[in-house]
Amino acid sequence: MDERGLHRLIGTIIAPEHLEDDCAVVPCADRLMVVSTDMLHETTDFPAGMTDWQAGWMAVAVTLSDVASMGAAPGQVLLAVGLDRPERLRGIMEGARDCCAAFGAELVGGDLDAHSELTLVSTGIGWVEPGYLVRRRGARPGDAVAVTGRLGEAQAALNGWEQHRRELLEPQPRVREGQALARAGVSAMMDISDGLALSLYDLLAVNDCGFAIDTARLPLPAGVPVEEGRLLALYGGGDFELLFCAPQGVVPVAGVEAHVIGEVIDERVVLADGEPLEPRGYLHEWSG
Ligand SMILES: Nc1ncnc2c1ncn2[C@@H]1O[C@H](COP(=O)(O)OP(=O)(O)O)[C@@H](O)[C@H]1O
Ligand SMILES: Cc1ncc(C[n+]2csc(CCOP(=O)(O)OP(=O)(O)O)c2C)c(N)n1
Ligand SMILES: [Mg+2]
Ligand SMILES: [Mg+2]
Ligand SMILES: [Mg+2]
16 A cells, blocks of 8 residues: 555545645635645655754755745744654754745744654645645646756665765755746646656646656756666656646746646646656555
8 A cells, every 4th residue: 555545545534625735725814824744754764874954954845845836935834853862853953943044934833752763744834825826736738847956866866876965865945936936827836755757647636637748858867877867857756846837938937947848738648758657656655
């Protein structure tokens, strides 16, 4: 059983539309509040050699990435710490605080308990005017499909490409870019935490159209052979770039480094170079 299968179960218990986006959306006077929470564990999320400061940074970055994907401005963050050793706390809190500060958020609370495996749960709140909210749903046939930054860098580092360790250990949420894309009029957006392929299937699940990408157009990790780089870009997790669809004429958006990688099509399929793309990537799995 994997994460996506269990999400379907959750969708039979709470309203399934609550599972459609990177954040929950809560009306709040004349603005919308978006909220995301994410859990990280030492064994699955903190690679060997990661510092405590980097673990705190990453916990906040992954949540701010979800906030960014809605076109929202980060506001407040809470961090719950399941702490294995007390001497780790200072570094973790400083990393979390510094990531908040770097992206215009404030760390305003959290929780603390003792736990055998270091576990960080970050909750991020963001704010957006109703006209600029962007959801995963909204893609239209003929839109361009595009991504910010480069893909596959975090997984490249895990594969031993040392020049990409910083991207793995200190992900940079595309906070400024998310808001600029929203204001420019993109039609659908999400962040890519589990790899491009799974993210395209996540978009497919909530849109009435499909996606055709051209692998020659993927922005690949620098210094990695092209064939390996292409696999990393399609199936590697941990990138935290934005994947978005944009009506013709919207991209390029000033100040946003993005690459068009394909287009939205009528047929509800995900194609890469004309063939169905394997729905493979980073998935939490359970045995049995
Ligand atoms: N245990 C849960 N209860 C309710 N909603 C959940 C749960 N786990 C995940 N979700 C929701 O499912 C959607 C997908 O989750 P996830 O894959 O973690 O998104 P993301 O990769 O953006 O963090 C999100 O809207 C998230 O809020
Ligand atoms: C040991 C280890 N493997 C891989 C990564 C890269 N990485 C960071 S988050 C992530 C996947 C996304 O995490 P998840 O808990 O699924 O977050 P969500 O999709 O909910 O944002 C990956 C592959 C890592 N940081 N550490
Ligand atoms: Mg997300
Ligand atoms: Mg999540
Ligand atoms: Mg994930």
